[in-house]
Amino acid sequence: MNLPLMMDRLRSYVEDETPTGDAPALNAFADRLVHRYAELGGTARRVAAATGDHVVADFPGRGALSDAAPVLFLAHHDTVWPVGQLAGAMPWRVEDGVIHGPGVFDMKGGLVILESALGAVSEADHRPVRVIVVADEEVGSPTARELVKAESAGVVAVFGLEPPHPNGDLKTSRWGSTRIRITVTGREAHAALDPESGISAIDELVDQLIAVRKVVAQHNHVLCNVGTIEGGGRTNVVAGSAWSDVGFRFVDPETEAAVLAAVTALPAVRDGAVVEVKVMSNRPAWQPSPATDELLAKVAAAGAEIGQQVGGAAAAGAADTNLTGWLGLPTLDGLGPVGKGAHAVHEQAIAATLTERAALVAAILRTI
Template sequence: MAEPTELLSLVRTFGDAALERWSRLVSLETPSGDADRAAVFGRELAAGLAATADRVEQPPGPGGDHLVAYWNGRETTDDGSPAGHTLLVAHSDTVFPAGTVARRPFTLAEDGDTVTGPGVFDMKGSLVAVELAMDLLSRTGATPRRPVRLVVVNDEEIGSPDGSRLVARHAEGAHAVLGLEPPLPGGALKIGRRGVARVRLRVRGVSAHAGLDAALGVSAIDELVDQLARLRATADALPDAALNVGTISGGTRANVVADHAEAEIGLRYATAETERALMSALLEPTPVRERAALSAEKLSHRPAWAMDPANPLAAELTTLAAALGLALPIGSSGGAGDTNLTGALGIPTVDGLGPAGAGAHGEDEHASLSSLLERAALVATYLNTH
């Protein structure tokens, strides 16, 4: 078994290699839904992981191939079968359109620690950290205690409409789930996340001349406005709910009663009870107007993962971090991710094990090299001992 301090000392000699790898992954842009770029990136990532993994697969999806890597563990059950696995969850896509890296390339600041560029924080630094963690174990002759699976989906930034099935499948039988999303400010782990959903509400009305025959028509736009007001009232009555009408459209022109309208609505909720109340109001709407027809389509969904301050997995990681001389605070996130699913299922879960930084999705996105190296040592230590 490798000593934690040995792993930390060794990884701190990997700075130049980590920067080179980080730069390479950032240079291969991966906007969500771009299957061709996802394929190029996937081949690069698979090649890097294959140096230590026992098997790497690239299951296909609508937006390109995802990736799953496997490492064997040294521990077995009483009947000799593999012990429950540790699941690592990550994503390869970013919110930035192709061409962003030409304008804002990967750059190391004068402090020798801060790196900038599209996706350095969310979350290509995390992928480098995983490669380093497994390389650390290999170089020191150590192996994971339990089997390890790494799932990297390519559509997390748009709600994992396909990738969530992959996470769910590999969560079955998992002993623990480590999410590699960026941490909270100060490098804090995430031990809870609000749930989110996107729903499209459509209204079908009846067109008519707005001046001559208005009474013959049914305005889909008026109906939609009333439905949104109802939904707003429902959300306002729930203390942990948030609602955002992101897009709205409908009608044809000012002198025609609109026969169609729709809105895309974002919902956030901290509890399963609030989720049920919001979904019931939105997915089972009652028309205000007799001849209006309503339909709702759930576009994406992540359940709420309630924060548990006594999260035992977080306690284990905090203890390991202390042995490495590192502080590891904990907190809850207002955003959602793929670990919402595993946390809501009751599987021991933590997230935010990526390197510290800030500015996700923005022009000033940045992350810390020293933190990346420390996270790699922490992950390697956990896998080796737990």
């Protein structure tokens, strides 16, 4: 594996900023991926979505495994960072063997790792390989869910290119993740002359969020984060509308069902206020399974052949591997570079782990 070449490609990917929802930027990057996968011997296509196109690529198998069931790799090309982040608070830089910049860790490093591994096994016997690169993973993959379900049919195993655990361990299960939007409609009125005629949507939303916290407190192993609040307009007008996006994490489907049932049934506190709750995206809990344990053992054996020790552990964060794990497919995640700072301004990846992870992915392709 050629680390300088990998770093050059990673820099070019990072400098091509791709915020979630920026369809022109994401589509331009998707074109780059389609071209790159064709260079590596695959057949790739863009799959249209209003908020940015996804990419699906198929690489033929070779030798005795050419007709075997494919392995699937899941990745994404959107990031949480807006255009301009690179020129502002997060410039590309390499210091003491650590790469800094928006998306180096989550997860353009994973894209470069996969490309390098595919190039490394071009002359080796291996199964067919399918790749799905999602454009809206950072908001729960609402437009990619059915695509992932369809393209994962018939695969022998699924590998995610998300970041690993801090010590490099792979991820063997994930909590479920659901994002909801609470929308409140009230009634506007003059805040001083006629406040009694108004119904404050903001006050109602605040009370709804307190009620949500009380629901969450009744259950173990539930995470809840109020990510966005908007509403109202002027301080002399009773707010007529307000909304909030709330993210939940669940350890199991039963808890998820109970919490969502309670939250969606919360009544309005104020007479005349209208409260609506909509599920914006959902990733079911991917729970531990013998199939994943068996896959981890095979990956550990592949790693041992190249002098790498591979471990695995459960993860709280969610990703597209939630879906394949939930579907019962043997699934592992965390084949991206080792680093830290996902979704934070100190996002970084250890440069040397780019080649290490690419070597591991290549070993997986040759042996699984």
